[in-house]
Amino acid sequence: MRDVVVVGASIAGVTAASALRAEGYRGRLTVLSEESRPPYSRVPLSKGVLGGTQAPETTALPALPDDVELRLGSRATALHTERHLVELEDGDPVPYDGLVIATGSRARRLGAPGQGGELVVRTLEDAEAIASRVPGARTALVVGGGFLGMEVASTLNRHGLAVTVVDRDPPLRRLVGSWLADLVVARARAEGITFASAPDGVALVGDPVRGAAVAGGGELHADIVVSAVGDLPNVEWLQSSGLTVAGGLVVDASCRVAQDVVAAGDVTVVEVSPGVFRREPHWTSAVVQARAAALTLLHGAGEPYQPDHYFWTEQFxxxxxxxxxxxxxxxxxxxxxxxxxxxxxxxxxxxxxxxxxxxxxxxxxxxxxxxxxxxx
Ligand SMILES: Cc1cc2nc3c(=O)[nH]c(=O)nc-3n(C[C@H](O)[C@H](O)[C@H](O)COP(=O)(O)OP(=O)(O)OC[C@H]3O[C@@H](n4cnc5c(N)ncnc54)[C@H](O)[C@@H]3O)c2cc1C
Known part of the structure; x- marks a missing residue:
């Protein structure tokens, strides 16, 4: 193999590229990123960066080895597995002998297409946009009481905003179970968070977004409205590739998706039993999977990917x-x-x-x- 291309330059893509070099791959290695900024960690975005206490530069991921070509602003738009080509939005198609797909996911939005003002936290720009509004705001509404929504609520609360979290389910319960969820929610309440329940769901109101409509015709309003309602794997560019997508790109036990193609991170799903697919959209899963994917690409069968089942969060x-x-x-x-x-x-x-x-x-x-x- 003389030419490996990695699509996506976040933790999965960067880890895969570094692992390929560490494992002795000496051929050409190109990492394509649609983002204009060098690779960074998303983990501090909902924590220090959002609150303005952590400088954006400190989120940088460890640099790629010098002999890896990082191409920023390079968005892949299609994949041709038979011709071994990645098409770019802007630029000539990129040929490969081996390909790592690490295009991650993006924030799901509640707003209607074109509706402005809905804030999310997925990229550094997203976090900076919210941070810039914190000094002039008194209230915040966070839609979604999952890990991310609760972290955002915690950070904004610590910066003096009166925060309401609204969700159709009890916060965190589906994710960690009732006992632990209740403990964290009690802590959040003690710190001043208000919780609103919307069993029939939430719709954003206004354009630009001013608040959220909840069951029974009620509306909640705040200076800042942040949606934290999950993420969507970035698989659209693979639509005509023939690769299997089922709520994410399906990888086998060795992170392979096709001949000479592997994948890792938030873009992937694993079939845990026939017809049942599971995502592990967490930092350590992306790291462990990216290493396994690199080994598979280099050595064929590779080692089976062992899901890590580890996660951390910081809130309240x-x-x-x-x-x-x-x-x-x-x-x-x-x-x-x-x-x-x-x-x-x-x-x-x-x-x-x-x-x-x-x-x-x-x-x-x-x-x-x-x-x-x-x-x-
Ligand atoms: C705010 C926030 C806080 C988090 N906190 C924690 C935490 O505390 N603990 C934890 O375990 N996990 C946390 N996570 C989850 C963790 O950050 C993710 O699991 C991890 O970022 C996944 O990495 P990835 O490389 O698979 O995908 P991503 O980080 O989504 O990166 C994918 C990259 O591919 C690029 N890309 C997409 N499509 C294309 C294309 N067509 N062409 C070129 N490039 C493309 C994207 O722009 C992006 O740069 C957090 C996530 C967020 C958003």
Missing amino acids: GLDLKMAGHLPFTGAPRVSAGDPASGSALMAWFEGERCVGAVAMNHRMPVVRLKAMARAA
Whole structure:
């Protein structure tokens, strides 16, 4: 293989490119990014960058090796697997011998097409746009009580805004289970967050967006309205490629999607049982999968990708590291600290089998936390 192309230059694409070099690949390596900024981490966007306490430059990912060509502003628009070509929006088609697809996902929006003013947090520009409005705002409405919505609420609240979170489901419950969700929500309430329930869903009102309409004809208004209602894998450019898409690009156990083509990160789904596809749109999954994808591209069969099942979030003064199969059912066994005080090490069991572990403001090393959750 003499010519490898990586499409997407976020954590999955950058990790795959670095892993290819680390594994001894010495041929041409080109990374295509539709973004105009050098690769950066999205993790601080909903935390320090949104609140204006972390400078955008500090989000930069470690530089790619010198002999990797990074082409910014290069958006892939189509893939021809038989001809081994990536088409670009602007520029000549790029040939490849091996291809890594790492085009991630984008924020889902609630607003009607063309409706202005809906704020989301996916890119550095998104976070900067919100941060620039914080000083002049008094109230914020966050639509969506998932990890991202709760982090955004926490950050805006810490910067003095009165924040309401509205969701059709109880915040975090579907993601982490009732016990842990209730604990975090109680903490959020104590910090002044208001929660609104909209069992029939939420629609944005106004153009530009001024607020959200909830069940029963009620409307919530705020100076800033942020949608945090999930993400959509960037697969449209693959439409005519013949690759299988089922809520994301389907990868096999070795991250392969076709001859000479692998994929990693938020763009992918894995078939966990016949016809059932699962996404793991988290940082460590993207890293682990990107390494596995690079090995597969170089060595053929590669090593089977082992999902990491690890995630962390920071909100309302809680640093939560979670390993295992979310959501967790019932109450945990507490092996250190006290959850009510905001610092604890907890584990969830099915019978005598540990199925999940959470370190909350606790110094347990991540590898040990993961090992705990894998304990038979
Ligand atoms: C605000 C925020 C906070 C987060 N916080 C956490 C956290 O605390 N913990 C955690 O575990 N995870 C967190 N995550 C999730 C984590 O950041 C993602 O899982 C990770 O970014 C996925 O990386 P990726 O490389 O697969 O995709 P992405 O980061 O989505 O990057 C894909 C890249 O491909 C580019 N691209 C897309 N289409 C094309 C195309 N056609 N041509 C060229 N380039 C293209 C995109 O512009 C983008 O640069 C957070 C995510 C966000 C948005």
